[in-house]
Amino acid sequence: MAGGGEGGGAGSDVVHVVMFPFLAFGHISPFVQLARRLVSDEAAGVRVTFLTAAGIAPRVEAMLESAAGAVRVLPLNLPEVPGLPAGAASTADVSGDGAELLKLALDGTRPEVRALLAELRPDAVLVEFATSWVCDVAAPLGAKVLYFSVFSAVSFAYFTVPARLAGGQPPAALTARDLMVAPAGYPAASPLTSAPPQLQGPALVYPYTSFHGMPCVYDRVVAGVEGSAGIVMKTCREMEGPYIDYISSQFGKPVLLAGPVVPEPPQGELEERWASWLSSFPDDAVVFASFGSETFLPVAAATELLLGLEATGRPFLAVLNFPKGPDAAAELEARIPPGFEERVRGRGLVRTGWVPQQHILRHRSVGCFVNHAGFSSVVEGLVAGCRLVLLPMKGDQYFNAALFARELGVGVEVAQRDDGWFGRGDVADAVAAAVAAGGDGDAKWRDFFTNEAVQNKFQVDFIRELKKVVRA
Structure with missing residues (x-):
């Protein structure tokens, strides 16, 4: 040495x-x-x-x-x-x-x-x-x-x-x-x-x-x-x-x-503002969508994601982040469809910025995790007991999604065209498939990770x- x-x-x-x-x-x-x-x-x-x-x-x-x-x-x-x-x-x-x-x-x-x-x-x-x-x-x-x-x-x-x-x-x-x-x-x-x-x-x-x-x-x-x-x-x-x-x-x-x-399990307790809202829903009912701090959805993609979450009929929490520089509130507003907030009031939240992801994933009411197929995010979701929906946006994420969904039988990929476009129906269909009965691959790898x-x-x-x- x-x-x-x-x-x-x-x-x-x-x-x-x-x-x-x-x-x-x-x-x-x-x-x-x-x-x-x-x-x-x-x-x-x-x-x-x-x-x-x-x-x-x-x-x-x-x-x-x-x-x-x-x-x-x-x-x-x-x-x-x-x-x-x-x-x-x-x-x-x-x-x-x-x-x-x-x-x-x-x-x-x-x-x-x-x-x-x-x-x-x-x-x-x-x-x-x-x-x-x-x-x-x-x-x-x-x-x-x-x-x-x-x-x-x-x-x-x-x-x-x-x-x-x-x-x-x-x-x-x-x-x-x-x-x-x-x-x-x-x-x-x-x-x-x-x-x-x-x-x-x-x-x-x-x-x-x-x-x-x-x-x-x-x-x-x-x-x-x-x-x-x-x-x-x-x-x-x-x-x-x-x-x-x-x-x-x-x-x-x-x-x-x-x-x-x-x-490691997250330290402390989930903040009251999150815990109170999540606790108003049944076990495994909520869809949580988050893409990390460095994956940014273009306006059209974010809009389709939100409309897809609405179409699931489930309660949901979506977190969208943006590159350094633009006004985050204005960027978020540009991605929210007309009339959307009124239609999902009481069951849908859209936020930007940091959120306590591990705490949220482990809450009893969260049952599905829509994410960008980042390696750590997939593992966090599995360990928390969530069904996974994989929506890669760039580089290695596409490879991770294929590895997990096609080789390891973990999660469901959102259908995307060759140019990367996906629609609201593709999001809703992937969520429905993920939460349906089954998920043997998810269970196998969850047991392995835990x-x-x-x-x-x-x-x-x-x-x-x-x-x-x-x-x-």
């Missing part, structure tokens, strides 16, 4: 792990979940230091509250980048090109990160695509770098393996047509041997497109994996075995599996493999 500083030290069984995710909460959350899991058993001998931008450090600390004392959050000072708003510290603070500029800002923290790692002397550093340069910084210090993919194995295998460039062409030369076909060697039994037709044009080629002269996402991923001692994935063989094996063979690296990292012995074994096995890599 790395010696000196604050690392475990030679001969010590304590492993000091530094985590350094991209500045998007959709990326930070999986790192936080893994950090909490790693330090939950003091006897396991793992402690964590978390690096993030100073502007969001307090929020990250709040996310790690249950692990306070075992996880230390260190703030980084982002350098000024032309075009990046002053004080911007995450994708929640920017719009449009801001996410690309945040990568430049992160690149600019290299000297500060080098100094911190030299002081901390960690045994391992977990990075991802935007922080792949840490491989070069950590190597002289003797720290082992592990590449943590926050995406499902099914989508990571499709987009970022070396076979994508089997012809030797640069990433920028790949066309949408090239990407409609799975890379060579991709698991033949997969329902996704071609890209979902809804994933078209710029969205499909984005990982291979360079901005501001920076390496594209694909190049960053490959550099991070090739410079690492292994790949960490928040999944398991039971769910994604063939894709895990394909990734390992493509990169010639071990894949350390953390398991699906089931969220089996404490199974989840504990994932944790024990992962920490054992982590220590093996560190000691190698």
